Amino acid sequence: MNRVGIGIIGCGNISGAYLKAMTTEFPILDIRGLADLNSELAQSRAAEFGLVARSIDELLSDPQIEIILNLTVPKAHVAVAMQALEAGKHTYSEKPLGINFAEGKKLADSARSKGLRIGAAPDTFFGGGHQTARSLIDQGVIGLPVGGTATFMCPGHERWHPNPAFYYEVGGGPMLDMGPYYITDLVNLLGPVAKVAGFAITPRSERVITSEPRNGERIPVDVPTHVAGVMAFENGAVVQIGMSFDVAGHKHVPLEVYGTEGTLIVPDPNRFGGPVEYLKKGGQFEEQPLTLPYADGNFRSIGVADMAHAIRSDRPHRANGDLALHVLEVMEAFQTASEHGRTIEITTKVQRPAPLSDSLVDGRLAK
The missing domain is CATH 3.30.360.10 (Dihydrodipicolinate Reductase; domain 2)
Known part of the structure; x- marks a missing residue:
């Protein structure tokens, strides 16, 4: 398997669930380091999962890392993702894509101009x-x-x-x-x-x-x-x-x-x-009856694994930037509708993500 190098920025509460699934369920993901502004937190998470704590700059400059997994707090999502894009990395963020539609669109436009992929949680819709x-x-x-x-x-x-x-x-x-x-x-x-x-x-x-x-x-x-x-x-x-x-x-x-x-x-x-x-x-x-895979556990990070497989097979990934931006626009529209007392038209267009009828890998389980 031609594995995909992953660098993780952000080692807070949600990182444990990601790391558990990434290290046990999706062998395409090659975790090459964890970083956090709190270096002690990164070191603790790295020790827990047998991984290596590194600096953010080291992750961004490592040529073997193709995807930056961004598990920072929401207000840092876009700033960290933009850093990853500037370093030539694809990036996948915890939800939401950004804290407002304007910054989310800026991120999406930047990724498109650079020919890089962005993605965002949630990936629970992959579940059986x-x-x-x-x-x-x-x-x-x-x-x-x-x-x-x-x-x-x-x-x-x-x-x-x-x-x-x-x-x-x-x-x-x-x-x-x-x-x-x-x-x-x-x-x-x-x-x-x-x-x-x-x-x-x-x-x-x-x-x-x-x-x-x-x-x-x-x-x-x-x-x-x-x-x-x-x-x-x-x-x-x-x-x-x-x-x-x-x-x-x-x-x-x-x-x-x-x-x-x-x-x-x-x-x-x-x-x-x-x-x-x-x-x-x-x-x-x-x-x-639930006959489809990924229904019997916590597979948080399957969206990252799908992105990795999509990079290797040159196909769209499911938890993609267009989907995340569309959802972000919809969420912001409730506040806008409340403030202005009117119905809000959604401007972004998105395709339903491809169904996951078998696995991430053409008829075979990804494990």
Whole structure:
């Protein structure tokens, strides 16, 4: 196998999940070093996974590194990705692509001008649960898609995250934090979004951390923390969305898709697997078998592996920059719609990512 060299910048909370999957599931990925502004953090992660801690400059100048995996905080995503592009590297970022559409488009334009690839999480839509739901929709079992609901609501991440302040800074909030999972999966299931309407509110100006080690500390809130809206898709379907850090509890499932002939319950888009339920018109919900791969674990980093395989086989990668930019524009549009009291037209055009019906590697599992 002609492996692809990977350099990782950012060794915070999410890096553990990436590194676990990268080192056990996807042998095409050759991790050549980890870096973080906090060198002790990089060294700790490197020791945990038997890897090497290096400086950011060393990663960017290493000719054997082809992809920079950018796991920094959201407000640093574009700056770090631009550094990678300037160094001649492809780059793949944690979600979101950027903290606003303007900087995301600047990144996409720069990559295009340099002939380099960009990508971004989430890659959970690769999972067997979501690909099963997509296959059922594509087979026409629900008839003509009509609508759906997308719901993430919780009391806030200050309950569990050791350093939650960035969730309430510009670039955070429930829409930019959790919206990428839901909207990306909906584009996978239904295609691109055409129009958005919505309302965004900030009920509290500060939050109190209840997790350790900052228990009791008060942090300011600079972003809307409850967003409700509607997405009109190009295929005609209309989906309601609710994203909140202000809800004590609810009984909505994460994703439902409605059609003229039936309804699908889609797994949590923050997971790769989970039950897919189908109700035929006049019938009852029945769980569907998950026969597609990547449904039985946490495969975070599969998007990077797909990019690596795509580089080697000269094909488009699925979690690509066009998809991430489209999702970013949709998310920002809810705030714009709320501020201006009107429906917002989405300007970016994107193709549904190719289905993952077998594996990343032409009929063979990538392992």
